[in-house]
Amino acid sequence: MDPVTIVSGKVSVLDRADVDTDQIMPKQFLKRIERTGYGEFLFYDWVRHGEITIEPNPILAAGRNFGCGSSREHAVWGIQQFGFQAVVAPSFSDIFYGNCTKNGLLPVRLDEEDVRAMMAAGEATIDLAAQTVTFAGRSVPFDVDPEIKRRLMEGLDDIALTLQLTDEIAAFERKRMPPGPDTTAL
Amino acid sequence: MAKTMFDKIWSAHEVATDLIYIDLHLVHEVTSAQAFEGLRMAGRTVRRPDKTLATADHNVPTDGTTVSRLIADPLSRKSVETLERNCAEFGVPIYSLGSDRQGIVHVIGPELGVTQPGMTIVCGDSHTSTHGAFGALAFGIGTSEVEHVLATQTLGQRRPKTMRIWYSGALGFGVTAKDLILATIGRIGTAGAVGYVVEYAGPVIEALSMENRMTVCNMTIEGGGRAGMVAPDDTTFAYMEGRVAAPKDWSAALERWRSLPTEDGAEFDIELEVKGEEIAPMVTWGTNPGMVVDVNAHVPSPDSFETPADRETAERALTYMGLEAGTPITGIALDRVFIGSCTNSRIEDLRAAARVVEGKHVAGSVRAMVVPGSNQVKIQAESEGLDRVFTAAGFEWRSAGCSMCLGMNPDILAPQERCASTSNRNFEGRQGAGGRTHLVSPEMAAAAAIQGHFVDIRSWS
Numbered sequence: 001m002d003p004v005t006i007v008s009g010k011v012s013v014l015d016r017a018d019v020d021t022d023q024i025m026p027k028q029f030l031k032r033i034e035r036t037g038y039g040e041f042l043f044y045d046w047v048r049h050g051e052i053t054i055e056p057n058p059i060l061a062a063g064r065n066f067g068c069g070s071s072r073e074h075a076v077w078g079i080q081q082f083g084f085q086a087v088v089a090p091s092f093s094d095i096f097y098g099n100c101t102k103n104g105l106l107p108v109r110l111d112e113e114d115v116r117a118m119m120a121a122g123e124a125t126i127d128l129a130a131q132t133v134t135f136a137g138r139s140v141p142f143d144v145d146p147e148i149k150r151r152l153m154e155g156l157d158d159i160a161l162t163l164q165l166t167d168e169i170a171a172f173e174r175k176r177m178p179p180g181p182d183t184t185a186l
Numbered sequence: 187m188a189k190t191m192f193d194k195i196w197s198a199h200e201v202a203t204d205l206i207y208i209d210l211h212l213v214h215e216v217t218s219a220q221a222f223e224g225l226r227m228a229g230r231t232v233r234r235p236d237k238t239l240a241t242a243d244h245n246v247p248t249d250g251t252t253v254s255r256l257i258a259d260p261l262s263r264k265s266v267e268t269l270e271r272n273c274a275e276f277g278v279p280i281y282s283l284g285s286d287r288q289g290i291v292h293v294i295g296p297e298l299g300v301t302q303p304g305m306t307i308v309c310g311d312s313h314t315s316t317h318g319a320f321g322a323l324a325f326g327i328g329t330s331e332v333e334h335v336l337a338t339q340t341l342g343q344r345r346p347k348t349m350r351i352w353y354s355g356a357l358g359f360g361v362t363a364k365d366l367i368l369a370t371i372g373r374i375g376t377a378g379a380v381g382y383v384v385e386y387a388g389p390v391i392e393a394l395s396m397e398n399r400m401t402v403c404n405m406t407i408e409g410g411g412r413a414g415m416v417a418p419d420d421t422t423f424a425y426m427e428g429r430v431a432a433p434k435d436w437s438a439a440l441e442r443w444r445s446l447p448t449e450d451g452a453e454f455d456i457e458l459e460v461k462g463e464e465i466a467p468m469v470t471w472g473t474n475p476g477m478v479v480d481v482n483a484h485v486p487s488p489d490s491f492e493t494p495a496d497r498e499t500a501e502r503a504l505t506y507m508g509l510e511a512g513t514p515i516t517g518i519a520l521d522r523v524f525i526g527s528c529t530n531s532r533i534e535d536l537r538a539a540a541r542v543v544e545g546k547h548v549a550g551s552v553r554a555m556v557v558p559g560s561n562q563v564k565i566q567a568e569s570e571g572l573d574r575v576f577t578a579a580g581f582e583w584r585s586a587g588c589s590m591c592l593g594m595n596p597d598i599l600a601p602q603e604r605c606a607s608t609s610n611r612n613f614e615g616r617q618g619a620g621g622r623t624h625l626v627s628p629e630m631a632a633a634a635a636i637q638g639h640f641v642d643i644r645s646w647s
Contacts, residue, residue, distance in 0.1 A: 017495055018474055022613040027594045031261035033219035033268045045615050065377040071312040073328040094412050102330035162338045172201045180209045181300045181431040183239040183279050
């Protein structure tokens with residue numbers, strides 16, 4: 001994962017609430033086994049029907065509860081591969097938010113009023129270190145979990161970090177009784 | 187201090203701060219290919235294949251195909267074949283097409299008995315919350331997390347907040363677990379439980395069967411909550427006893443499981459109460475599960491919503507659904523009926539639907555199908571003669587899979603087709619581009635198939 005520090009540039013506006021991952025990346029594209037090539041299918045049905053037009057800018061701004069529904073990480077891959085580096089919304093679904101952070105797509109929660117003001121401004125700079133979004137001459141702070149922030153800023157590999165705890169995991173397994181069902185013995 | 191069931195399970199699984207051990211990792215074809223590829227590229231292995239179990243469900247045709255290489259759609263075929271190859275390479279047990287244990291991942295875990303109280307269970311699928319019906323902590327994860335669990339058998343997680351919803355009284359005649367959870371989502375909204383693990387409790391929940399508890403927990407994610415839970419009790423134990431993966435030392439297991447329920451006085455971050463008597467059969471009218479009303483209500487007017495954003499959302503939903511505000515729900519005519527999905531495809535769901543349709547016939551304008559959630563459910567249903575009840579009534583009787591819940595296989599809606607569905611999501615295009623989905627219980631779907639439009643199951647005969 002590439003480190004994330006500053007995302008700056010134009011804002012694409014998707015002024016809709018409860019945008020679910022079925023809209024972000026429809027199911028027919030989930031049959032693919034690759035991790036790349038999803039950008040062209042972003043918001044496929046809405047774009048195809050001319051309901052929305054969306055430009056590949058650094059920042060996507062959207063309504064509340066963005067990314068609700070299915071856990072498909074393909075939604076994050078699509079947004080990122082289309083060209084976005086950050087998504088700003090009043091709120092996100094839990095799984096989508098987590099998926100963003102695993103891929104270096106910066107999710108930023110701002111109050112609805114501030115998201116609208118940023119949409120109107122059309123350009124913004126997100127500074128992860130300072131935890132601010134700057135637009136139209138003002139800076140708005142945002143919250144982010146310190147550990148998520150560290151991993152994003154350093155572009156750390158979660159699995160490599162956890163594998164450093166292999167001894168602890170093995171110790172946990174040794175003392176864990178009962179061991180639970182064995183799926184290889186059914 | 188008194189502990190919640192969630193507290194007990196969480197603390198029993200902490201390997202390190204915010205790192206929890208995973209007792210069972212369920213895998214399916216849609217969210218695993220890129221994770222296995224990641225392992226391969228990094229030269230990593232699956233740490234505990236014996237705590238991992240795979241099946242093929244989303245992409246499988248329900249026409250009786252029993253070998254993956256005979257799947258007609260080349261992309262679906264490749265997806266399932268890739269899963270089979272990955273499982274073989276990494277030593278992960280799999281029940282793929284042709285296995286009599288194949289089925290929807292959230293149906294086979296419980297029916298094999300690998301889903302057990304007190305466990306942590308994850309799967310690259312948001313409906314993993316289903317398994318919480320057994321008093322497990324179970325939630326959906328993304329593909330990067332699937333790879334993490336495969337490699338380490340652990341998952342980094344911030345401790346979520348807790349919510350308890352207490353259902354008092356009893357459900358009325360004809361009112362089901364599906365109505366209970368739809369009514370709950372209608373009340374709290376599609377983001378009402380974001381950040382929370384939800385424990386469903388109270389006399390209404392205690393009276394539910396395991397199948398019904400699974401229906402409730404399954405749809406937790408539709409209210410934004412990642413995990414739903416129900417305390418294990420004698421109903422749970424009776425369901426589990428004798429299943430192939432049930433613990434050998436049964437009495438020791440019971441003793442352990444009986445210590446799991448939330449203790450008196452334990453504190454939740456939020457508590458809600460819902461009166462069982464106030465829940466009616468529910469039908470969704472819009473494009474998310476929170477857009478739901480009583481079957482005797484009318485399609486709401488966008489003007490009845492408070493904020494401009496909500497009004498606009500409602501207007502867009504009505505346009506997509508091809509509905510006019512003020513239309514009685516019972517006046518909505520249907521083209522298709524789908525009984526199936528990880529929400530409502532278990533044996534008890536099929537029995538309930540069969541009781542409704544026995545001796546009747548599907549309306550001439552409706553194409554209706556029943557898709558058992560697993561091959562085990564299919565075998566059981568056929569042994570009880572349910573397949574003959576359905577086919578005599580004009581339903582198609584299909585093979586196990588996710589089927590028309592999400593249209594990744596040949597079972598899809600055509601544009602503008604209107605469907606009464608026992609599944610979990612009525613999002614735009616979910617069952618096929620342009621398709622219009624109304625979520626209901628199996629009984630309501632069955633009655634709607636016969637009548638050709640929605641009816642109040644309580645007064646219909």
